[in-house]
Amino acid sequence: MEKEVHELLRQSIDLELAIARLYSLFHDTYEEDDDFWWQLAIEERNHAALLRNEVKNHKEHGSLPENLLATDLKAVREAIEYVEHLITTFTASPCSRTEALQTAYKIENSIGEIHFQEFMERRSCSLGDELFKQLNQDDKDHAERILQYMFSQGLKP
Structure with missing residues (x-):
């Protein structure tokens, strides 16, 4: 179980x-959207x-905020492969501005990102959950x- 949690954390990163x-x-x-994209990149x-x-906290204390990570490691890996494919494709042939925004919207509704958002929106059950949310308050939605x-x-x- 510990190995799975560590791998989920690594893949989520x-x-x-x-x-x-x-x-x-x-x-x-x-260029017309550079501030918008820069802010999102920083937040990611x-x-x-x-x-x-x-x-680090998991290694030292053996705990994580509850429900922080997606539980489907395969889906997270597939999401990484999808984004890496997008990077390769975009580098070779950039898409339109609208397609870039649509792609980002799709990504933000994918397994890893939507799970993160759900964690941020749910009611906190622990001090650790609440601290994590406060540290990340502006980097959501x-x-x-x-x-x-x-x-x-x-x-x-």
């Missing part, structure tokens, strides 16, 4: 960092940093923020 890389590519490509890196801290940004720019989701 890898997913957050892959998403941050993709958003950084979008930042470099879409922050998610990875918080999860890295949880690795990515899917909703992407959707609202698209509307504000006159783009269709």
